[in-house]
Amino acid sequence: MLIVDDREDDLYMLRVLLEGHGHAVVSASNGEDALKAARKSPPDIIISDIMMPVMDGFRLCCEWMTDERLQNIPFVFYSATYTETKDEEFALSLGAARFIIKPTEPDKFMKIIQSVVRDLDAGKIELRTPTLRTGEEVLRLYDERLINKLEKKTLALEKEITERKRAEEKLHKANRLYATLSQVNQAIVKERNKQKLFQTICNIAIKFGKFRLVWIGLLDEENQLVDPVAFSGEGSDYLQNIKISLTDDLTGKGPTGRSIREGKSVVFNDLETNPEFAPWRERALEKGYRSSGAFPIRLDNTVIGALNVYAVEPHFFDAEEINLLEETARDISFALDKFEEETNRRQAMEALRQAGLIIENSPVVLFRWKAADGWPVELVSDNVTQFGYTPEELRSGETPFASIVHPDDRERVTHKMQDYSASGMTHFQQEYRIVTPDGDVHWIDDRTTAEQDADGNITHYQGIVIDITERKLTEAELAAQLDELRRWHDATLGREGRSLELKHEVNALLTELGLPPRYSSVEEEGKSRD
Template sequence: MNRASIHLKDPRALYTTICDIAVTSSGATMAWVGLRDKDLIVPVAWSESARRYVEGLEIRVPEAGGEQGGGPTALAFVRGAPYICNDYLADDCTKPWRAHADAFGVKSAAAFPIFRRGQAVGALNLYFDQAGAFDDEQVALIEQMVEDLCFALENLDREEGRICAERLAQERQLQLSSIVETALDAIITVNARFEVVVFNRAAAQMFGVAPEDAIGQPLDRFVPVEYRAGHHQRMVGFAAKGEVSRFMGRPRELQGQRANGEVFPMEASISRSGEGDGLLMTVTARDVTQLRQAERAQLASAAAEAANSAKTQFLSQISHELRTPLNAVLGFAQLMRADTRDPLAPRHQAQIDLVLQAGEHLRTLIDEMLDVSRIESGRMAIDARDFDLCALLRSVLSISQPQASRYKVRLEEAFSPACRFQLHTDPDRLRQVLLNLVSNAIKYNRPGGWVRLELVRDEAFIHILVRDNGLGMTEQQKAQLFQPFNRLGRENTGVEGTGIGLVLVQQLVTLMGGDLAVDSEPDRGTCVRVALPATDIRPPGYPPGQRPTGAPASSSHVAHPVGTVLYIEDNPTNATIVEQVLTRWPEIRLVVAPDGASGLERARDLQPDVILLDMQLPDMAGLDVLRRLKADPATRNLVVIALSASAVTEDVATAREVGAVDYWTKPIDFERFLEGMRKVLPS
C-alpha cells in the first residue's frame, strides 16, 4: 500500500488499489469502498469480485446521534471505529442485507472507517465466505492498510493544497505584474545591494531606459550626480532601520535624471519587504514636471491678477484724486466762459477755451487708462441689450459735430435716413468706440476734409465703417497702431491725444464679440471697420413720443425747472460749482449738506425734488447714505443721483442697485449736467 500511495495521485485509484490488495493479502472474497454522499454511503471503488455485489446497493447513514437501522458500513462510519461481523447471518444489524449477502456466499464481514482531513468520509468493506474470518491479526493488518490509505489521502490533500497555493501565487504574481506594468506611476524595486530587479513600463518611459537595460543597474544611475551621495545615504539608512523613515516613507520631491541627462522633478515614496539578503525596496515615483509648471503658471497668473487688481485699484484712487481738482478747473473755466454779466475779453475767452480743451484731454486720458486697466483685470462688464444702431450712429455724429467744426472737417452720414438696424450689444461701449474713431478721423484730417460713417450688413455681421480722406498711415505706423501710448510720431504735431484710445477701442470691440480692421494709405485716408454679430430682426416701431436708445433728446424746453435740490457734498469747491451752474434757473433752491448725517436729516425735513449725493463723505460712505434713504419710509421715494469723482464700473452698478436713478461723474460737463437735471426736476 505504501508503494501505491507514492505513485498514485488519484483518490479513486487508491480506493480501487486497496480493494485489490485487501482481497489478495487477506483472502477476502470481496472488497469495496463507499463514500458518504449526503445521507447515503455510495460505492465508489471495488474489487473485480465485488462488482455485481455493489450494483444497486444503497446504505443509508443513520440520523445524527443514532445507530438505528445501520449496517456494518454505516455503523463503522458513524462510530469512527471498525465494525467486525464474524457471523453475518446471525448479526442483528445485517438483517436488511442477509438475503443479498447470502446469494454471494457471505459468512463474515467487516467495515473499517476511512478518514480524510480529520473526519470520517467513508468505509472499506471486506467479505469472507467463512464465519469467524476476522481474528486480531487480520483486523490489525487491515487497520494498517486503512491507515496507509488515510496517510496517502492526506498526502494527496497536501499536494493538492500546494499545487493550488502555487497556482494562486502564480495568478497573484501575474496580476501583480500586470498591475505594475500598467501602473501610471514608475515602479522600481531594488534588492539589498540597491540593484534594480523590477522596472515597469512607466519607469522606462519616465527615465528613457528600456527595462532590460535597467535590470541589474544601481538605483543611483537614475539620480543626478550632485544628489547621489545624499540619496544613497538615505537609502542605506532606510534599509538598515527596518522602519519607514521620515523622509523616505512618504511622497517627497526629489530630482531624477533621464537617459539623455535631463534633470526633472519627481515625487517618490518607498516601501520595503523581507530582511537580510531577501530585502526588497520598492520605489514609486511620479514625474511632476507638468504639475510644477502648472503650479508656477498658476502662481504667475495669481500674481498677475493681484498686480492687475492692485493697478486697477491704484488707478481708480488716482482717478478720483485727479477728478476732484479737475472738477474745480473745468467747472470754474466753464463758469467764466458762460458768464454773460461780466463776459471775458476775446483774448481771455480763447485762453479759457484752451484750459477747457486741456482739461477735457486730461479727463479723457484718465477715463481711458481706467478702462484699459479694467479690461486687463477682467473687471469690465458688457451690458448687452437691443437698440437702434442707426439712431446711435446719428448721435455719434451729433456729438462729434463741434469738434468737426473746429477742425473744418465735414461729417457725412452714408446710410439711409430710414435705416433702423437692430443690434444686441452694449450701446454705451459701442458709442465710446465710435466717438473715439470719429474723433481720430477728425483730428488726423485736413481742413476741407470729410469723415463718413457707413453701414454694411451681411448674413453674420453688421459692419460699421469710419472712413476719412485724411493723413493716412504708412505700413510701419499701422504695425505699431495698437501699442499703448504710441502716437505714431504725431505727438509733436499739436494734435491732442493720449496714445491709448485705439488700444481701448480694440479691447472693447473684442469684449463685445466683434472684430476690428484698419486699412490706410498715406495722404489718402483711413478706413476702420468694426464688425459686430448681427441681429436677424429689425426693431419694431417706437411708441409715440419715445426716443430710440442713442438718439439725441430734443432741446426745446420753454419753461425753466423749479424745485428744491439737496446736494450732500463735503467739498466746498464742488458745492460752489453746482451752485453757480444752477443760478441760471432762478426758481431752483439749492441746499448743501456737508456730511451724511446732516444730509439724511435735511432730506427728511425738506423732501427735495432731487438729491445729488457725493459717494465719499467724511462721516460715512455715500452708499450707506443711499441705503438709509431707501430704508426710511419718509425718504425712500426721493430721486437720488450719485455725483462722484469715482468712475469705477462696480461703484456705478452698486449705486444703481441700491437705488440711485443715475450716476454722474466729475468733472461736471455743464451741458450734460443741466440736461440731466431738466429730466428729473419739475417745470
C-alpha cells in the same frame, strides 16, 4: 574401525572425529556393503546406524552375530531414529556391545568408544551373546520395532504435511496480502485523479485480495449520510439502496457508521448472528457475505469516509487481514492528503502567477537589497525593465542599486536611510530620482522595510519602488499654472484700482463744474471692493 551410515554428512563427521583420535577408518553406506567389507577385512570395532537402505542396522547385527569370524568383534549402534528404551533393549538382545543415541557430544562419544577399545585391548571386553533363541522371535521383535518406528514416522510425516500445508497457506496468504498492498501503493504513486484512485483500489482489492465486495464510502457532512463513491466485486447492486446514517441509531451502528464515527477499524466476523448488522443482514446473506470490516479514511487527520470489505467466509478477518486493510486505508488517506497538498500548491502557484501578472503590469517594482555598500540587489521583479535595466544585471551585482540613484539625490537618500536605521525605524518612505542607462530621469516613491537578524542588526532592505514621474510632472505643471494665475491676479487687481480712481477724479471735476456725475455707481463699486 568400520563405520556404517547412509548419510554422507554423518559419515564424514564420524570419520573426522575418529581419525582425529588416531583410528584408521573404513566406511560403508549400508549393511550389505559393510558386511562384504568386514568379511574381506575384519575391523576391530563396527559402529553402525540403524535405519539404512538395502540392509538396516538390526539385520546387519543379526548377520554379524552369526558369522564366526565377526561375532567376537564389538558391534556398536549409533542411531538418531531408534532412540527408545525398547529399541536399545532389542539392539542389545541382538548381541550389540553398546547403544549410543545420536547426536552425542564428541567428547562423550569418544569416551564410550575408547572404553570399548581399552577393554578390547585388555581382553576385558564383555562380548554379548544374542539372547533371542529363535529366528521367529528375532523377526517378531524386529517387526515390532520397525512397525513402531514406521507408525511414528507416519504420524510425524502427517504432522509435517499438515504443518507444511499451513505454512503454504500462510505463505500464500502473505503473498496475497503483499501483492494487494504493493498494487495499492503503485496505484497511489501513478494515479492523480481521486475518483480514479478510489475505483482502482477497489478493483485491486478484489483481484489480489480475493474479497467478495469492496467499496469506498465518503461522508456527506450536511446530511451525515455515507455515499458509496467507488465499488468492485460480486453483488455490487447491494449498494443501490443501502442507507448508512451517522445520526440514525439503527443504520449508524454497522461497521461503516461506527468506523467513521469512532475513527477506528470495525470488524463484524459473523454477519449471520451479529445483531448490529440486522438492517442489512438479509440482503448481505443473499449475496454470500459472511463477514465484513470497515476501515477509516482520513483527510488532514479528520475521518471523511471508510474502506469497506466483505468476505464469503465467517471469521475471515484475522490480525493479518486487518493490518493489511488498515495499511490500505492509511495509504488512501496519505494519497488524499497529497491530493489536497497538490491542489493547494496549484492554487498558491496560480495566485502567485496572477500576482506576478499584476506586478509585471504595474508601475510597482519589488526589490530586496543587502545592507551593504552600494545596496547590492538580491531580488527584483521582472518589470524593472521599465527603468531600462534587466533583472539579471541588477541581481548579478554588475549594477548596484546605489549606482542608479540620481547623483544629486544619492547623498540625501543615504543619510536618510542611516538616520531611519539609527532611530530604530524599520519602515520608512522616500521620494527621489533614478537615472536610466539612456540618461532619462524617473521620480520614484521608495517604501522600504528593514530586515534584522536575531541580534537586531539590519541585514537587508526590502520594499517597493513606484514610478511617480508623471505625478511629479503633473505637480510641476500645476505649480507653474498656479504661479501664472497668481501673477495675472495681481496684475488685474492693480488695473481695477486705477480705473476706480480715474472715475472718482472725473466725477469730482464734473461736480466742480456744476454738472451731474458721469459714473453714478462709483461709490457702490468702491463699497463692493471694500
